[in-house]
Amino acid sequence: MRVSLLHYSAPPVVGGVEGVLAHQARVLAELGHAVRILAGRGEQTLPNVPFVHLPLADSRHARVSQVKAQLDLGQVEPAFAALRDELNAALRAALAEADVLIAHNVCSLHKNLALTAALYDLFCAARPAGFSARLVIWHHDLAWATPRYRAELHEGYPWALLRAPWPGATHVVVSEQRRAELAGLTGLSPNAIKVIPNGLDIARFHKLEAQTQALVQRMRLMEADAILLLPVRLTPRKNIELALHTLAALRSHFRRPVLIVTGPLGPHNPANLRYFQSLKALRAELGLEDAAYFLAEWSDHFLPDAVIADFYRLADALFLPSREEGFGLPMLEAAASRLPIFCSDIAPLRALGDGEACFFSPDEDPRRLAELIAGQLSESAAFRAAVRVRSRYSWEQIGAHYIEPLLMQTLEER
Numbered sequence: 001m002r003v004s005l006l007h008y009s010a011p012p013v014v015g016g017v018e019g020v021l022a023h024q025a026r027v028l029a030e031l032g033h034a035v036r037i038l039a040g041r042g043e044q045t046l047p048n049v050p051f052v053h054l055p056l057a058d059s060r061h062a063r064v065s066q067v068k069a070q071l072d073l074g075q076v077e078p079a080f081a082a083l084r085d086e087l088n089a090a091l092r093a094a095l096a097e098a099d100v101l102i103a104h105n106v107c108s109l110h111k112n113l114a115l116t117a118a119l120y121d122l123f124c125a126a127r128p129a130g131f132s133a134r135l136v137i138w139h140h141d142l143a144w145a146t147p148r149y150r151a152e153l154h155e156g157y158p159w160a161l162l163r164a165p166w167p168g169a170t171h172v173v174v175s176e177q178r179r180a181e182l183a184g185l186t187g188l189s190p191n192a193i194k195v196i197p198n199g200l201d202i203a204r205f206h207k208l209e210a211q212t213q214a215l216v217q218r219m220r221l222m223e224a225d226a227i228l229l230l231p232v233r234l235t236p237r238k239n240i241e242l243a244l245h246t247l248a249a250l251r252s253h254f255r256r257p258v259l260i261v262t263g264p265l266g267p268h269n270p271a272n273l274r275y276f277q278s279l280k281a282l283r284a285e286l287g288l289e290d291a292a293y294f295l296a297e298w299s300d301h302f303l304p305d306a307v308i309a310d311f312y313r314l315a316d317a318l319f320l321p322s323r324e325e326g327f328g329l330p331m332l333e334a335a336a337s338r339l340p341i342f343c344s345d346i347a348p349l350r351a352l353g354d355g356e357a358c359f360f361s362p363d364e365d366p367r368r369l370a371e372l373i374a375g376q377l378s379e380s381a382a383f384r385a386a387v388r389v390r391s392r393y394s395w396e397q398i399g400a401h402y403i404e405p406l407l408m409q410t411l412e413e414r
Contacts, residue, residue, distance in 0.1 A: 001407055002034045002097055004133075007104040008059040008111055010042030010051065017104050017140050018042070020198055024102070025049045027399030038094055038101075040064075040112075052094050056087050059111035071113055074154040080114055084158075087118035095122075098133040100407050107137045107166065108182075110149065113158045120161050124168060134410045135169040145181040170410050172196050196402045199395040202314075211303070212310040219293050221314060222394050224258040225387050226250065226377060228342075229315035231308060231333070233263035234276045234296055237324040239344070239362050241282055242369070246319075248286040249370035253378075259292045259319070260311060262303055312337035316383055317373065320344060323362045328352050340380070342373055 009015065011022045021037060022045065029035045029048045036050045040058025044051035055061060059068075067080050095101055101123075106115050122128070123135040143149045144163045153159050163185035171186075172194045173179045183190045202222070203213050221227060228247070232238040243259055250257040265272045276296070283292045295303060312318075318334035320343035331352040334341050341357035343349045350359060358376055360369055377383045391397060 001411065002099045003028055003102065003407065004036045004038050004052075004095060004098045004100070005102045005104065006038045006057070006106060008040055008057060008106065008115075010037045010039035011045045013042050020140070021104055022046065023199060023201060023395045024399065024403060027395050028403065030396075031399060031404055033404075036098075038091075054087075054090050054094065056083060056090065057106075057112065057115050064112050064114065067114055068110070068112070071110070071154075071158070072152040076158070080117075080158070083114035084117045084121070087115050088121055091118055091122055092128060092131065095131075095133045099411055100134050100136060102136045102138055104138045105140050107169075108139045108142050108162055110143045110152060110159065110162060113161070116161050117158045120164070120166065124166055134413075135166070136407070136410060137166060137169050137171050139171065139173045139178055139182055142178065142181050142185065144185050170194065170406070172406070174198055194406060196398065196406065197393060199393050199398040200389060202390070202394050206310065206313045208310045208314075209304070209306050212307050212314075215295065215298070215307075216314070218298075219258065219260070220290075221258065222390055222396055224256050225391060226254040226257040226317075226374075227315045228257065228259045228317055228319040228373075229262070229311055229334075229339075230259060230319050230321075231262045231311070231330050232320070232322070233272075234261070234265045234279065234294065235269065235272050236275050237322060239321040239323045240279055242321040242362065242364070242366065243319055244279065244282050244286060244288060244292055245366035246321075246369045246373070247288055247292055249367045250374060251291075253370060253374035257291060259288075260315070261292070261294045261296070262308060262311060264296045264300060264302060308333075309337075312339060315339060316377060316386065317342055319373070320349065321360075321362060322346065322349070325349060331357065340376065340383075342369075342376070 005021050005025055007017055007021050009018055011018050025035045025037055026046055036052055038052045038054055040054055040056065040061060042051060058064060063083055067083055070077050103119060107119060143153060165186045165188050171182065171188065173182055174197055176195060179190055179193045179195050182193055230243055240261060247257055247259045265276055283289060312333055317340040318330055320330055322344050325346060325348045328349045331341060331349060341353060343353065343357050343359060344362045345359035360372060
């Protein structure tokens with residue numbers, strides 16, 4: 001799809017809506033769509049998303065400010081109509097090849113009512129022949145529902161556009177509260193208003209390395225509802241077969257549990273290769289190809305420390321079923337990362353756990369171990385919240401499961 005996104009300003013201008021605009025543009029471009037940002041202020045900040053400068057769309061443009069000062073007093077002067085018509089022409093030219101325009105806040109706030117009116121004329125009141133773009137109105141804020149704006153709003157045109165149903169447009173709000181408010185203002189059925197929340201750029205929030213980001217995508221980690229980290233080399237004493245059997249049993253408790261084994265083969269014993277082959281065979285036997293990941297399959301070397309640290313931030317628990325350890329450094333790394341620890345009840349790990357880890361026998365029944373892990377994690381509010389954010393509020397998930405389907409449905413209704 002050819003998608004344009006519109007707001008008064010865009011990054012690098014800092015603002016909440018500006019940030020949402022940039023994230024939506026990024027994820028839609030990554031999904032393969034041709035995306036552009038239209039704004040009165042800003043510049044191109046994403047290499048694959050062009051910036052189209054529409055100076056009069058800026059809420060702080062001198063002419064816009066003059067018109068707004070008149071409108072705030074309830075005065076609709078000829079300067080308003082002139083500004084509206086210029087914006088209409090600029091938008092029509094900018095959107096000549098667009099399939100969809102997502103207009104952020106400009107149809108519900110009074111920061112540039114000439115822009116609001118120009119959009120209404122273009123899409124609702126006087127759609128030109130041959131103009132086929134569809135309009136999606138994204139409401140973050142509602143002027144008519146905000147008491148501090150009441151003195152600047154008046155009855156009649158153009159203020160009434162901010163609470164009009166905008167026939168033919170698709171309305172989106174960011175919360176259930178906004179849906180109720182918009183329905184009350186416009187008379188639209190709540191069912192006709194879509195709720196799509198804002199999201200979190202998890203890679204940026206955690207400052208993930210580029211290599212980590214590639215691995216996260218390859219493993220589809222954002223779709224996992226339990227991520228167990230096993231940061232060890234592939235040697236028999238690490239007891240990785242117990243981890244695989246436990247992962248299989250965890251499928252009775254979680255929709256998509258994932259195990260990440262980060263280390264390469266042990267460098268000093270050729271028998272480690274046979275052990276690795278046996279682990280892969282067991283993984284296939286248990287049907288865990290999309291759940292148990294040996295990063296050694298993708299790299300012959302130790303991962304950089306920064307990438308390992310990334311996985312500690314992304315994981316839900318450290319799982320260390322070793323039969324033998326000299327020390328147990330992952331215990332310290334997990335503790336420093338505030339990560340729950342499930343580990344073998346062997347002397348070095350018990351000393352490091354100091355009563356704060358969950359211990360089990362290296363010969364524990366995998367089903368009982370899965371029940372232990374699932375029970376401990378499910379009782380944690382922090383774990384439940386993290387899974388909810390990962391599965392519902394990452395921008396990648398929102399883009400793929402909410403925004404893209406909405407745009408496709410909008411075009412199908414054209």
